[in-house]
Amino acid sequence: MTDYDAVIIGAGNGGLTAGLTLARAGVKTLMLERHNIPGGCATSFVRGRFEFEVALHQLSGMGTESFPGPLRSMLKDLDMMKDLAFVQMENLYRAVLPGQMDITLKADRAEAIQALKAKFPQETSGIDGFFDLVWAFCNQWIHVVIMKDPEATSEKHPVYFQYALKDTQSVLDEFFKNPLLKSAVGIYWSYMGMPPSRLPFGDFAVIFWAYTEFKPFHIKGGSQALSNALLNAYIQAGGDVHFNCGVKKIIVKDNRVTGIVTDQGDEIATANIVSNAGTYTTYVELIDREHIPEESRRELGARTVGTSAVTIFLGMDAEPEALGIREATNFITETTDNDLAFSTFRTLDPPMAMLFTCYDVDDPEFSPKGACQAAIVSLAYSEPWLSIPTTRYHETKYRYAQDMLNTLYKVFPDVRHHIEEIDVATPLTHMRYLGHPGGAIYGFEQSARDSELFLDGSSPIEGLYHAGAFAGMGGFQPTLMSGQSAARKLIRQLK
């Protein structure tokens, strides 16, 4: 006798799409979330007259009506488009190295090339060559990885097989000479979480190409609007949900899931679980060690938890133009040495690379009239934050945030005169609200060896499925899609 056909642990992106897919298929489902609101990272909070977006800077994979990307197709498939509105962003980004470089790339291949050539006229052939390579790579990637061409070979798809695991830095070096040009083109690294020297070119190329072809998007009302819409559809489809209700244990008998225990001590019987709590938490915190095969323990032990972030949420009493903010997405870097910039993420020194997003540039309704909001994000590992005594936490947090603001003010000097609200989230904040080790926001590291190419994501325990960043790749599109695919696997097993 079970209470539910399936239990979902966690109402992050992966848990929400898994829940909706299951409930729509008539599977009796219970979703349990430790926080008081759905979304995980995909959430918002209110301070004064601002509702701050927590995570979303650029939504990938949407595409347009006429040229839909995979995420739009999935949301259509889930019949969610009627409840949501999306805002298309015009630019990939503006990249700034104060005093040395300032360039804006449109989300359009030809225009991006043109802008780069105008700034770097000596390197026109390298620029053409690089874009040709990225597009050729992604074409072949579609055949090999997405369409799963059974006859894929390194002869038929030479670019894919040669470049997929190459490091991004060496490809930038192959095509470009000027370090500023390499920075301008490669800057997405500081948002993806690995320096170009360790970022597989395959991952970089796909992101760069996908944002150009499918355009970056925002969600009207922020990512909470998406989380709330998904949860609402789930409830309407008959799903049950409890908030303020964490799961503290998964019960396993004879290598099969049989139920869960909540933080309050209630036991709920089920034969199937989709865990959005992450593989780390699931195997370390929720399942007793003796149920996990040696091989899986070693696999987990060999993996590296990825970055967290420091975010400064800014509410300002002026509209973006008045503050000199013209682009929604702005990367600011202090050096062309990306390894050096990356190394600052492991310290409490001023981070040398950051992303500044102003939500009202493309969506003037995002904040109240006459005001705007923005977020500055810098990736950060939790370790140095764990070493400070709790009594010095607040002081450290504000000093660190002040360093980030000082960098921001070099590019946007007027912002400092219009601040109405500021809040700061550190790796410890992400840890508190997500429950993930190190406050990781993208799951494991986005390095080659932690990528899906080397891991199949399936669970050694029957009835256990994984959804979310720790089960594949971080980011909205991948985690939303991972929930649907975990649910589909589960449904196939039920039949």
Added chain:
Amino acid sequence: MKKKVKQQISGFSEIEQEIRILRKQAPDRSVEKGQVSRIIERLHPRKLNLAVSEIREETASAKTFRLVSGDHYLPPFLAGQYINLFLDVNGIRTSRPYSISSSPGQTAYYDITLRRVKNGFFSNYLMDEVKTGDGFQSTSPAGYFHHNPLFHGKDLVFLAGGSGITPFMSMIREVTDKGMDRRIHLIYGSQQEDDIIFSQELSERASRHVNLSVTHVITAPSSSYAGHTGFITGEVIRSALGNQGLTEKMFYLCGPEAMYGFVLSNLEKLGVPKRRIRIEIFGPPADITAHPGWPEQITKADRFQIRLKNGRVFEAAAGEPLMNSLERNNITLETSCRSGVCSLCRTKLLSGKVFHPAGAQIRKSDRKYGYIHPCMAYPLEDLELLI
């Protein structure tokens, strides 16, 4: 992708080899069990078990309760933050938030200072029934009414009324004890001279520290009183601070409900931009039906039916926050601010209508999907809740 396809990717086997080696030497992560929650608990324990170690009479109507930890150590806080105290009052499990009045310079104890509220359910119980040695639970410190060095600056004006002095007392104690580089001007409104909470300590600190000055305003003064009288007006503020640099200072406002609208309009007249004003949240208003937007045809005493998911039905008065009615029926929700702001009590309304006064902060999409904050939601119709 099939293994034999993957293996053709250049560099694949080298990484496979690397993974093999790493797995051989892999640490056993199960020793890390419990680490994440231990780290979080250090800063933000979910609940604190507190005991009263001392009770001090401040004025005829105000007392300070010194609270020490029953088990855990007390987490650090920012001067201006509050804790929410849970108690069983006449068999009803309920809670109220109180600002910490002691300095964050030490966390051996938290002081809270409260003032009796006429007919107050909780405050009177605390004032009259709670004794040294009594224990209760609280949330850990929370709230945003604190100095933020990133944009508040060093020139601070505190506008306090009555028990609204408490967060400021913590800030004043911290700044003066630690010799911090901030200038504070406190303008403090009290009913009568002997209602001034912390009167002596304030004047002592002001005489010892050049960066602290205090101006009192007395609403109902005795005949011998020579200082400012009435309310905290633009005139009082101008005469206390002068005309210079008013727009650069940061103004903080904490006091009874009636003070807010009055002081805010005065600050506006003085040309202080909104971004230079910090307002402490306040609990449910004394009379919700007097609030702008309240539907005329509904009175305080009107009663509506509340239906829960398990089929239970009970009645709730329109003039009282839904959370209070739920508590009276033994339903305790998570809560910290009881002012419609922290969102811990966020609940889905399946049918019916509630009134949220302006202070309640509800996310846009929460409004769209019918989520309410019961601590600041008043029933206007029969309700069905997803509880």
